[in-house]
Amino acid sequence: MVAWSCAAVNGQASEYALRFVGMWLVSHGTKNVLGDAAINIRPHGGGNGFPSAHTSAAVFGASSLVHDCVTGNPWVQGVVLLSAGYVGGSRMEVKAHDLWQVLFGALYGWLFERLLRRPSRVRAMVVRELVRLRGWTALQFRAVFRR
Secondary structure (H helix, E strand, O other): OHHHHHHHHOOOHHHHHHHHHHHHHHHHHHHHHHOOOHHHOOOOOOOOOOOOHHHHHHHHHHHHHHHHOOOOOHHHHHHHHHHHHHHHHHHHHOOOOOHHHHHHHHHHHHHHHHHOOOOOHHHHHHHHHHHHHHHHHHHHHHHHHHO
16 A cells, blocks of 8 residues: 555556556466466465465556656665565465465566566557457457357
8 A cells, every 4th residue: 555655656556556456366377267276275284275366366456566666776775675574474474375476476566567667668568469459350240249
């Protein structure tokens, strides 16, 4: 919430929210696609553990804060990064996730925060592919409904 507030002050709240929602959808989509795969099983039992979405959200926010809001203060940057690390560690401590689930959650958060910023080649490619996919899907639906 602090990172989103900072983005709002900088006039980037909607762009930040769009990247965050994308990260959330991919994180939870991965959990659902993996189903009962071994990597998706939580240490305490149960499924939908890969990746750790709490860690993804924490790293996403920490990366945004470090790069956009507290750039001139290495002490505050350190505290922000340690806080994100604490979230991942706490997920392992309560046996909600294992190390790999937390590490990949952190990777998801960092990738979505850094690589999908405006303007980036990765973001342009993702948007181009989504538009292409949307066009293909629309054509397929039209063909089905014409029958």
